Amino acid sequence: MSAIQDLILTTIDAHGAIEDTAALRLNGQPVDQLQVIGVLNSLTAREVVSFTILDAEYWLLSEEGNKVVEHGSPEVMVFNAIPEGEDGISIPELQKLVGESYKFGQGAAFKNKWIKKSAAGFARATDSVVDSTRNELIAIRDGKVLADKIMTDYKKKKLIDKKKTSSYNVVKGPKFTTTLAKEETDISQEMILSGEWKTAQFKKYNFAPGVTGVVPRGGYLHPLMKVREEFRQIFLELGFTEMPTNKFVDSSFWNFDALFQPQQHPARDAHDTFFLKDPATDRKYPRDYLERVKKVHSEGGYGSIGYVMDWKEEEAEKLLLRTHTTAISSNMLYQLAQEKEFRPVKYFSIDRVFRNETTDATHLAEFHQLEGVVADRGLTLGDLIGTLHSFFQKLGIPKIKFKPAFNPYTEPSMEIFSWHDGLGKWVEIGNSGMFRPEMLRPMGLPEDVSVIAWGLGVERPTMIKYGYDDIRELLGHKVNIDMVQKNPICRLDKKMGREL
Numbered sequence: 451m452s453a454i455q456d457l458i459l460t461t462i463d464a465h466g467a468i469e470d471t472a473a474l475r476l477n478g479q480p481v482d483q484l485q486v487i488g489v490l491n492s493l494t495a496r497e498v499v500s501f502t503i504l505d506a507e508y509w510l511l512s513e514e515g516n517k518v519v520e521h522g523s524p525e526v527m528v529f530n531a532i533p534e535g536e537d538g539i540s541i542p543e544l545q546k547l548v549g550e551s552y553k554f555g556q557g558a559a560f561k562n563k564w565i566k567k568s569a570a571g572f573a574r575a576t577d578s579v580v581d582s583t584r585n586e587l588i589a590i591r592d593g594k595v596l597a598d599k600i601m602t603d604y605k606k607k608k609l610i611d612k613k614k615t616s617s618y619n620v621v622k623g624p625k626f627t628t629t630l631a632k633e634e635t636d637i638s639q640e641m642i643l644s645g646e647w648k649t650a651q652f653k654k655y656n657f658a659p660g661v662t663g664v665v666p667r668g669g670y671l672h673p674l675m676k677v678r679e680e681f682r683q684i685f686l687e688l689g690f691t692e693m694p695t696n697k698f699v700d701s702s703f704w705n706f707d708a709l710f711q712p713q714q715h716p717a718r719d720a721h722d723t724f725f726l727k728d729p730a731t732d733r734k735y736p737r738d739y740l741e742r743v744k745k746v747h748s749e750g751g752y753g754s755i756g757y758v759m760d761w762k763e764e765e766a767e768k769l770l771l772r773t774h775t776t777a778i779s780s781n782m783l784y785q786l787a788q789e790k791e792f793r794p795v796k797y798f799s800i801d802r803v804f805r806n807e808t809t810d811a812t813h814l815a816e817f818h819q820l821e822g823v824v825a826d827r828g829l830t831l832g833d834l835i836g837t838l839h840s841f842f843q844k845l846g847i848p849k850i851k852f853k854p855a856f857n858p859y860t861e862p863s864m865e866i867f868s869w870h871d872g873l874g875k876w877v878e879i880g881n882s883g884m885f886r887p888e889m890l891r892p893m894g895l896p897e898d899v900s901v902i903a904w905g906l907g908v909e910r911p912t913m914i915k916y917g918y919d920d921i922r923e924l925l926g927h928k929v930n931i932d933m934v935q936k937n938p939i940c941r942l943d944k945k946m947g948r949e950l
């Protein structure tokens with residue numbers, strides 16, 4: 451509790467009220483009334499006290515007024531400078547003695563009949579004078595308020611000035627106490643568990659106009675994160691579960707081999723993939739499953755002739771930065787296949803992937819992918835098209851189209867295009883398909899289970915939405931932190947469909 455608040459509360463407690471806070475003393479010093487009003491406002495809001503404002507006026511000598519107190523009024527200065535006797539003093543000499551007050555003082559002294567003209571210049575016209583101006587100013591300085599006429603006269607002559615002060619008359623409020631509990635600004639878990647919340651005093655919201663609160667300096671969402679949030683919400687609404695993607699490093703086994711991607715495939719080339727040097731390999735995959743994968747690659751099975759080529763574990767154990775999040779999907783599907791009874795699943799993920807690319811305005815070496823996987827009995831290509839339609843519909847993109855494509859792990863495969871009104875053309879936004887039996891059966895999934903899956907870029911729709919034409923301004927060292935902070939916190943609006 452502040453010292454002033456303490457002083458106010460204990461004074462009221464002792465005397466019943468505070469007649470005038472101007473009389474309060476802290477360590478012998480008068481207290482700052484600005485601090486007093488601060489405390490009173492907060493105590494009043496809590497009904498501990500109530501107060502009225504005491505407006506006080508007081509008079510202060512001006513610089514000129516202080517001079518008069520020090521040297522006397524100009525007319526007295528003139529009178530004092532003139533020697534006794536009928537001869538008097540010459541005007542130039544008198545001017546020299548009195549200085550700048552001469553002109554005014556001489557006029558006033560003459561009007562008062564204190565001085566008269568003489569042969570030399572001026573002579574005294576009386577034996578002695580009383581400096582009533584000086585005496586009155588001393589009285590005003592010491593706090594006296596004289597007759598209105600005198601005060602206005604001195605004010606006009608700029609000898610005194612009027613000042614205003616505010617102090618306060620304070621009385622007890624309905625909730626008066628000297629032991630004021632700190633007001634809580636938040637309800638905490640501990641308060642709920644202990645039941646303390648029932649009696650705790652909460653600070654009231656301040657809705658006064660102009661009160662803005664503290665502007666947060668951190669916690670800004672990058673445009674990519676806003677888009678990710680939007681995608682995530684849509685998939686959650688569609689009943690999907692998010693896959694754990696928190697590993698950037700995986701083995702070639704999960705990234706390629708489990709996906710029935712041939713070991714000689716160009717994607718496995720160091721030109722396209724970042725391989726790890728240290729550690730360079732890892733064998734954390736199930737041996738029996740590895741054997742089945744090896745078999746389907748080299749000999750075939752499930753109606754396939756395979757690649758009719760040697761399959762080497764040295765290739766599969768190589769560690770890499772995952773080139774797609776399908777590395778996670780393959781692992782998740784394998785785990786699903788190990789469950790006693792098959793159960794249908796709908797999975798999605800949104801995370802980072804890596805490709806050994808030369809970066810330019812439209813390519814990055816690391817970017818984000820949105821992955822979707824649905825496993826169920828009897829799924830068809832129609833389900834894939836329908837699911838993608840409802841996703842893009844929810845995103846506000848009604849116009850999409852598919853084009854046959856090739857993927858080593860899907861058959862059939864389809865590229866996904868969306869209509870971009872601004873560009874006036876179809877833009878490729880992803881790839882999809884039905885996972886091949888050569889991928890699913892070695893995992894142990896039942897024969898009648900089909901899996902539809904797709905992968906979409908996250909950067910491209912974000913670029914379109916936020917108006918970037920260089921992908922490097924969105925991700926990497928060229929990102930302008932200011933841009934991140936200035937982007938308002940907002941979700942993708944549904945109009946995006948017409949823009950995309």
Ligand code: PHE
Binds near residue numbers: 774857882883903905
């Ligand atoms: N993994 C593919 C890519 O990186 C996308 C994809 C996912 C295609 C699932 C089909 C099925 O482009």
